[in-house]
Amino acid sequence: MDFKRIELIFLLTFLSLNIFLLYSYFGKADTLSYETAESANSVPFEEMKKDGIKFDEKKFSDEKLLVPYVKAKNENLLKQKVDSLPKDSGIQMEDDKRTLYRSLSEPLEIFPDDKKFDSKNIKNYAEKLDAYILNQGIFFGDEYTFFKYSATQNSIIYTQKAKGFRILDGTGRITFHLNGGNVIAYEQTYAGKIEVTGKSRNLISEKNAIEALYQNNELMQGSVISETPKLGYYQTLSLPKDGVGIYGPVWYVVFKNGNEEKIRLVNAIDGSIIKNNTKITTGETDSEQTNGSTKQEDIIELE
Missing domain, CATH: 2.40.128.690 (YycH protein, domain 3-like)
Structure with missing residues (x-):
């Protein structure tokens, strides 16, 4: 008998069986992990x-x-700005030393007083405020963007941008207060650079x-x-x-x-x-x- 030939056949058969078992095991593992991931994502929605x-x-x-x-380094930047202005500027810091308040000497009309706030015109309102922010020297104004209108307080809110996203906790915000359709004052907080x-x-x-x-x-x-x-x-x-x-x-x-x-x-x-x-x-x-x-x-x- 050719024992070497028989030994080779057994060896090849053994290797083939191992390859088959390994393939089956990993194939099954992949299937199980896929099903588990799919289940984890779909069950809550169902x-x-x-x-x-x-x-x-x-x-x-x-x-x-x-x-x-x-991170934002504030260093009371708003207060520094206010302190450098003339005393009759109409801008003041609130008691928290971080919130600036300004009463407008000339109200800014956003929409006529005989009209109500119309959400369909919200882009037009934002354009008016954008122009005001850039032209009227609101501190760090180019770092803020329109966010929403609050009906209960009749105000329009802008938020500070941070690397493409909004700061949502109130530490970087401008709130424009309305009387009818006119902005009469605003409050500002600034998170910092x-x-x-x-x-x-x-x-x-x-x-x-x-x-x-x-x-x-x-x-x-x-x-x-x-x-x-x-x-x-x-x-x-x-x-x-x-x-x-x-x-x-x-x-x-x-x-x-x-x-x-x-x-x-x-x-x-x-x-x-x-x-x-x-x-x-x-x-x-x-x-x-x-x-x-x-x-x-x-x-x-x-x-």
């Missing part, structure tokens, strides 16, 4: 539908962005932000989500002695519960719900905003 929560799943992106933390700090972080997706709200019982039965989440920044750490604020990325989510519009902030890195959002940019006072909610009429935005 449960939301069963709970009567209304939304268009196609509106929510799966894209996971890379976004860094940013924005710089990137550290490396970009992987963010959860828009879909993940919605799922996080549902899994944390923030979305009640019958809630309606008609807007896609917006990405912005929220102050996570303040170092007053150094005049530095650290800002992390958050998802800003608006949804309707009954006749009430609500706003929630979701940490865009770990998916946790930011509960202490009393300074969220809604135009409401802290006492009115302690539950992070606002009325439907407040959510009128340019975007």
